[in-house]
Structure formats: C-alpha cells, structure tokens
Amino acid sequence: MQNLTLKRAENLYIKVKRWLLGMHGTDGFLVKVLIYGLLIGIGFVYLYPIIYLGVYSFKTLDDILNPLVNWIPTTFYVGNYERAIQVLDFIPTLLETLYVTVLPSIVQTAIAAVIGYGLARFDFPFKKTIFALVLATFIIPAPVTLIPRYIFFNELNILGSLNAFLLPAVTGQGLNSAIFILIFYQFFKALPKALEEAAQIDGAGHLRIFLTIAIPMAVPSFIISFLFSFVWYWNETYLASIYFGNALSTLPLELEKFVATYQKMFPVGMEMSGNQINEAIRLAGTLLSILPLLIVYFITQRWFVEGVDRSGITGE
Structure with a gap:
C-alpha cells in the first residue's frame, strides 16, 4: 500500500x-x-x-491639458494632421523624398552586387588590399571625409542636386555601401563553383553567368540591401542638408524645422483660436514623416523576413 x-x-x-x-x-x-x-x-x-x-496626435488641446484624458482621446481630432500636412507641404515633399532615396538605393544595391560578385568569384592582384579598403570606408567616420568630399563635389558642380548622392553610390561609396558589398560577397562566395563551370561549358560568359545565375539566386540579398539602403537614405539629414542646401528637401529635413515653419505659417497673433503649436501637432508631423516607411515595411515584410532568413543577415 x-x-x-x-x-x-x-x-x-x-x-x-x-x-x-x-x-x-x-x-x-x-x-x-x-x-x-x-x-x-x-x-x-x-x-x-x-x-x-x-x-x-489625435488629441485636441483640451485633451492634452486635461490630466484625466490619458490614452483614449475624447474625440479623434484630425485638425492636427491638417496643420502638419500644410507645414510639411506633405505631397510635394514626399515625392521629392522618394526621388532622393529610391534612385540612390537602386544604384547602390546594383553596384554593391557587381563589386561583391567580382570580389567573391575572381582572383586578381591586390584583391585582399582592395577588400580591406572597402571595409575601411565603413570604419572611417563620415565627418572625417566630409570636408574633402564637399570640396570635391563643389569642384564638380554637383552640390544642390541628386548627383551628390548618386556619384558616391555609382562608385561604391554610398551610405554604408561596404555593408552591402560584404552581404553580396558572402552570398556569392557560398555559391557552388559547379554552377559556373556548367554554364561555361555551355558557352556562357561571365556577364551572362552573373545575370542569369547569380542575380536570380541572390534575390534575398537584393531585398535586404535595398530596404536597408532605402531606410538609411530616407533618414539621412546631416549629409542631405549639406549637399542639397535649399535645392532639395526631404520629410526628415522638413521635420527638423517643423516648429520654425509652423510659427511662420501660423503666427500667434492671428485671430484663429488654438493657433499655438502643441505636442499633438508635432507628433502628427512626426508620424507623417515615418508613415511611408511603415507602409513600405508592411508591404515588404514577408520578403524582408525571407531575405533575412535566407541570407543570414541580422541587420543593425
């Protein structure tokens, strides 16, 4: 028992x-x-x-001042967004931002793929030295090379235009290009050489092998590189303000001067009630500036996760 x-x-x-x-x-x-x-x-x-x-961002001024109103506004007030859209000049600035970010991102991704493929599949003199110099461009802080690059761009007369972003991207010196080159280098290095040998037996040259074999297999790397490049160019305000001046503008740049622009457009002395800028209006402008990135992420989420999983990239 x-x-x-x-x-x-x-x-x-x-x-x-x-x-x-x-x-x-x-x-x-x-x-x-x-x-x-x-x-x-x-x-x-x-x-x-x-x-x-x-x-x-949907709170009225009364809701902000009322300590009893915390997470749920008494009413969803869209006037904050109406003001923010006017201050940011949203639609024209959005189109200009896409122009400044998408084109350099595409160019940078394509050039990084070519450089990464060349370093991974070909042997040539000083290859290791060149590869080390490529990685050094990421290690060296951008402010160190800012003045020489600014003088060089000024001599080329490309300041105030998109060429200030496109020229570095074409030469493999775009924003954090070394990371993308390393991504493609690691991916192409892992490709079996038997595929190239079989294609060469069939009469394919190096260019055809790259276009018909390497690129289709490297789609995850292209997705990762383009999305990261897109986000970095979108959020870049330091170089954009220096290179573009007043010729081009982006949503993050307009957001930096949001308060000053608002006060010029809606002076406090105007007879309109509730004319002073408040936290809700600033947050509405902030949300509008990141909304396109959120939309891009939700659209490309499946391909982004798949690309990270297949390429083994953890991001930054």
Missing part, C-alpha cells in the same frame, strides 16, 4: 514537472510563460512609441 502511494506520488510529480518544465523537447508551462512574456515585453518596447504617437 505504501509502495502504491509512493508510485502515485512519483507519477504525479512527473506529470507536474512535465507540465511546468516540459520533457523530451516539448516546452512546459513556465517556459512558455517566460518566452511569451519576453516577446510581449520586447514588442511593447518597440510598439510603445508608435502607439504614443498615434494616440496623442
């Missing part, structure tokens, strides 16, 4: 342990709680700023 009781207690202990901790590769209750709790916590850290922007 005592042995039977001990056996039942042992079986109960095993069942409880299996349920809490899991056994034989299955996750128990405590493990699942830990994993999901960690994921929810990390997700909240990333989503909190977006939620905050979205909620507070």
